[in-house]
Amino acid sequence: MIRTGPEFLTYIEVLRHKYPQYFIIEKYGSNEVILSQQKRYHSLYCIKTGITKCYLSDENGKEFIQEFLGEGVNFGELEFFSGHLSFCSIKTITNVEVYKISYQYYDFLLENDAVFNRLVLKSMALKIGFKAPRHSFQHSYSIEENIIRLQKIAPNYAKIFSKNDIANYLGVTLRSLNRALLLLK
């Protein structure tokens, strides 16, 4: 439920010794927007500690949560490659520390560090591989079954996330989520 990338984070920590000025640590409290959709940025991020949500909001302001991001996950890197505006927003849930890396240094690392390059490729492959089965499952099964699945993956999910976030993650309304929770009791 919360994506992580421990391998990537470990390697970032290694690289930071070699290129200390490439990695700027930023700290955020809870409920702060780090990146908002439809804007142009010149840096990307890797989460050092904490949890964020990645979401799209539609015209009515409803959030559609793509995934929850934990330690070692990158964000903002897609826009570097595609050249597009950011297509989702990132907001902190807990206190968060991130490494911020400029496009320029990122480009340098991709070209000159084969290990880093391969880790980026792998992390992107994993990102794609995670989404599809999740959306498929969410669609094929009832809300109750989805909640049961959440409880298995993350037994403490209710302590971390608000009901609203969970509903938006499952792609249902808060009312429907509450109904499903009632039936499970």
Place this chain on the structure above:
Amino acid sequence: MIRTGPEFLTYIEVLRHKYPQYFIIEKYGSNEVILSQQKRYHSLYCIKTGITKCYLSDENGKEFIQEFLGEGVNFGELEFFSGHLSFCSIKTITNVEVYKISYQYYDFLLENDAVFNRLVLKSMALKIGFKAPRHSFQHSYSIEENIIRLQKIAPNYAKIFSKNDIANYLGVTLRSLNRALLLLK
């Protein structure tokens, strides 16, 4: 609606002159499975001509179509990076020609051809960037609005795809799709 990767395809054609033995052309008729989910492969593919669908099927055999793939799109590359089994199936819709590339040669190209490497990264970034807004839209709007959107993106969609495929692409039943089409007439 049909993903393509012209830039990638062009570069493959270039590389093929330098490394002819790396790229094996395979031809398929319509409705053939090129890759099926939960299996291990040792090659990946790039579509030269034709259209395929990428889908997950659940226990009831219902297909959940992720996307339609056209010229220049890769598939089977995620498993190379993640080391996982294939997580979706690929079936041809029209006649299809693909370039087949072994993991071994792919690895070599990634390491030794910086342009190729960057194109792979870009194509993966685009893959991720496409899915999220689509699922978000599909979820936020009615079936009718989704059909109208399809017609704008691909006016000839009804000639290429069966009703069943369109329903599975939109994540609704055939019955619901028909109902929505009635209301639009």
Place this chain on the structure above:
DNA sequence: CTAAAAAAAGGACAATTGTCCCAACTAAAA
């Protein structure tokens, strides 16, 4: 400490979508 705001819970009804049918038509196979 109190007021205001946000989060959580659920009632009542409406709208949407799914399930299970059946019928017509087309294409493919025997």
Place this chain on the structure above:
DNA sequence: TTTTAGTTGGGACAATTGTCCTTTTTTTAG
């Protein structure tokens, strides 16, 4: 040709989910 299988279209009803609203509880801010 005849049969079979697949595609398309839609009726009737059930189940699910959403919308709108109200109440209670919890959290936050002044």
